Amino acid sequence: MLDLSTVRPASASAFERAKTVIPGGVNSPARAFGGVGGNPLFIARADGPFLYDLDGNRYLDFIGSWGPMILGHCHPAVVEATIAAVKNGSSYGAPCELETRLAEMVIDAVPSVQMVRFVSSGTEATMSAIRLARGFTGRDNVVKFAGCYHGHVDSLLVSAGSSALTLGVPNSPGVPVGCTQDTSVLRFNDVAALAELFAAKGDKIAGVILEPIVGNMGLVPPTAEFRSELRRLTQKYGAILIYDEVMTGFRLGYGGAQVMLGDSPDLTCFGKVLGGGYPVGAYGGRADIMKKIMPAGPVFQAGTLSGNPVAMAAGIATLNELKVNPPYARLEEQSNRIGVGLLKAAASVNVPVQFNRVGSMWTLFFTDTPVTDLDTAKTCDTKRFGRFFWEMMDRGVYLPCSQFEAAFTCAAMTAEHIAQATQAGVESLKAVA
């Protein structure tokens, strides 16, 4: 690994300065490169598929702000719409029609969503959806799956116990046991464990939350049987099925993972792409459930900046572009091309890898074991991933700085960019062999 402090001195000194006033120098821990070693880049600006760091280096960006920037940075339609919105005032604390417009667009895109409530982050969306599921059913227990991330909601910050049916144990100091004692953690794709839990206490389960296609342990797709059992059991026991599509919504297709898969959850959480790079989250679903939210119903949830007009304008412009000029077929083809190139290169230098991909979301796992859940994801050689990450960085390709994250191809990437990234991957795999 190259020493960042000599290779990228401006980023290194900016990081030192930030660390004196911001814990760890970052405002979200994933940005700190803990999974790969070394210091994070400080970004000066972004444009199209590129990030530019303080030292003047340019990178092909396969993170896209961890999901939102599916159109690439500074898409003209989004820039124009947000500037126009800012000039009309940046926050009213009163309703405006932009909120209704974006709500109509979400409902039009996702058939299972009949009503939607906007918030300011994905975390707020999942937190509120859980509260609503509990308020609607009058039950407390919530089921989640190991390796799925739903933001930093207390009740969902639970690690996988070795025994899937044991009570959840908080994995962050500051989360009281009381906050997680009603959370059960199961293994993703484990149909038997799911059936066992419902048989034992199905009538106490308020809801089940999952990433229908997981991005947050690296890319892991669900089996068809797992999805159909989830729907069947939640329906049978009257539990609310919550799809957390904060990452997959409007990314795996205009209708997200659920339309791609043909699924119909009761509630869905959104964020990331929906805000087009601005702080937006949302939760929506069946009208009979959504009408329980205050002021229509008794379940409290509020937000000073919820439905912020500038963020709504960015979301409307982003969704409009995705609907009018759908990039999904091209993103699929380009992401597949990267995978084919990386798999071939890895085989030729005898580096065991798995390439998991759905649409524009993909992960190159450094393991010879097929990755279907958190346990198999953990078989990866994370040291080798770290070396690969820095080799790619030195070739101008910015990947997520952890083995357990999904990379994103964006619509601003041309065939030439994809070829460059693939070539960088071929060389980097050779370097880490």
Ligand SMILES: *Cc1c(COP(=O)(O)O)cnc(C)c1O
């Ligand atoms: C990013 C993410 C969240 C949290 O969203 P924030 O806006 O970071 O709070 C929740 N769920 C999933 C699936 C995510 O990918």
